[in-house]
Amino acid sequence: MIKINENYLKLQSSYLFSDIAKRVKSFADSNPDREIIRLGIGDVTRALPGACINALHKAVDEMSIDNTFRGYGPEQGHAFLREAIAKNDFQAFGADINPDEVFVSDGAKCDTGNILEILSPDLQIAVPDPVYPVYVDTNVMAGRTGPWNNGRYNGLVYLEATEANGYVPALPNEPVDLIYLCFPNNPTGATATREQLSRWVEYARANRALILYDAAYVAFIRDESIPKSIYEIEGAREVAIEFRSFSKTAGFTGTRCAYTIVPKSCVACDSSMNKYDLHSLWNRRHTTKFNGVSYPVQRAAQAVYSDEGKKQVRELTDYYLKNASLILEKMTGLGYTCAGGENSPYIWIKAGMDSWEFFDILLDKAAVVCTPGSGFGACGEGYIRLSAFNNYENVETAMDRISELLERYQCLAQ
Numbered sequence: 001m002i003k004i005n006e007n008y009l010k011l012q013s014s015y016l017f018s019d020i021a022k023r024v025k026s027f028a029d030s031n032p033d034r035e036i037i038r039l040g041i042g043d044v045t046r047a048l049p050g051a052c053i054n055a056l057h058k059a060v061d062e063m064s065i066d067n068t069f070r071g072y073g074p075e076q077g078h079a080f081l082r083e084a085i086a087k088n089d090f091q092a093f094g095a096d097i098n099p100d101e102v103f104v105s106d107g108a109k110c111d112t113g114n115i116l117e118i119l120s121p122d123l124q125i126a127v128p129d130p131v132y133p134v135y136v137d138t139n140v141m142a143g144r145t146g147p148w149n150n151g152r153y154n155g156l157v158y159l160e161a162t163e164a165n166g167y168v169p170a171l172p173n174e175p176v177d178l179i180y181l182c183f184p185n186n187p188t189g190a191t192a193t194r195e196q197l198s199r200w201v202e203y204a205r206a207n208r209a210l211i212l213y214d215a216a217y218v219a220f221i222r223d224e225s226i227p228k229s230i231y232e233i234e235g236a237r238e239v240a241i242e243f244r245s246f247s248k249t250a251g252f253t254g255t256r257c258a259y260t261i262v263p264k265s266c267v268a269c270d271s272s273m274n275k276y277d278l279h280s281l282w283n284r285r286h287t288t289k290f291n292g293v294s295y296p297v298q299r300a301a302q303a304v305y306s307d308e309g310k311k312q313v314r315e316l317t318d319y320y321l322k323n324a325s326l327i328l329e330k331m332t333g334l335g336y337t338c339a340g341g342e343n344s345p346y347i348w349i350k351a352g353m354d355s356w357e358f359f360d361i362l363l364d365k366a367a368v369v370c371t372p373g374s375g376f377g378a379c380g381e382g383y384i385r386l387s388a389f390n391n392y393e394n395v396e397t398a399m400d401r402i403s404e405l406l407e408r409y410q411c412l413a414q
């Protein structure tokens, strides 16, 4: 008899974005003349850099001629891209990563989920709270949690990111084996200093734990004292896997290209304490279950590292950072406590009330869509996230409306 994976029954329906969509639709239906500005969803809005488009066109032309046509490529990615990644994203920052430690893929989301497959099912897992929901749901699907219980899953260790710790979680009080970290963070926009990351690396080394480091927003870092890669921290090569993506860096959310770094020195034990390197296991998994990213897309990703591409990516991320800084300035000016907004496209705002209540006020009175923080975990309750992924004029209008509304609201509250 065919049976289902019952772990899927433990999953909480992702009410967040469908709830948002429902409320926005109902508002739009009853207010057809109001122009809604969406600062909610974490997707980029601007076109691909010209250098990437040119490379994409050129590669498509190559595919049209027999002697430049490409069929199956190496599953791990073409050498031209793996070399460009290792050199520009790691070696240039003093991180000792080689091209054969780079695994090119179609998404950091898939990789963060798929990596669980090469690890033992009985690990103690620590996730941040608030959290990028993929980390949690993929563990639930893989049967690595107990049931949902009062807003959290049994069996997971939640690393609380709060105003008190500057949204960088403290080390856990109990031993954990697998640790998810994401900096610059989605949803809080927080970044971690070299000292903070060093403490995590030390913890992982002392406890024989593995860090899964998600650096999807690395391209927004402007402060040069903030580490871009966990491999800038001494000792991380033995205890960390890093996920990166061209999605937020270069607008590839609809084009699809990402990569995962699995250093050859990262080892884990079997139940008899024999050591295995994770690189070989991931290589086996990747080559068995994945056929590589399409050739034109890998050429487009390579173009990110050309002189022209670097300049254009900088302009693209600067554009969103200008939006972020306007949102941060306005919300701070209104007296709200905020995180992020610098070195990050997200602004995490302490609402001073229930997340959904604040969401409804912004929607009903300002026609602006935000993301309620409670959708990212228990520690997100009382917060909202505003995203800088929109055009500047819309962000200006949204902030004017929000300023007017909240000034009025605050007058009434006094």
Ligand SMILES: *Cc1c(COP(=O)(O)O)cnc(C)c1O
Pocket (backbone or CB within 6 Å): 042, 106, 107, 108, 109, 110, 132, 182, 186, 214, 216, 244, 245, 246, 247, 248, 253, 257, 258
């Ligand atoms: C957007 C995002 C990613 C990128 O995912 P892709 O699958 O590469 O598009 C990864 N991690 C976080 C936290 C994100 O917000």
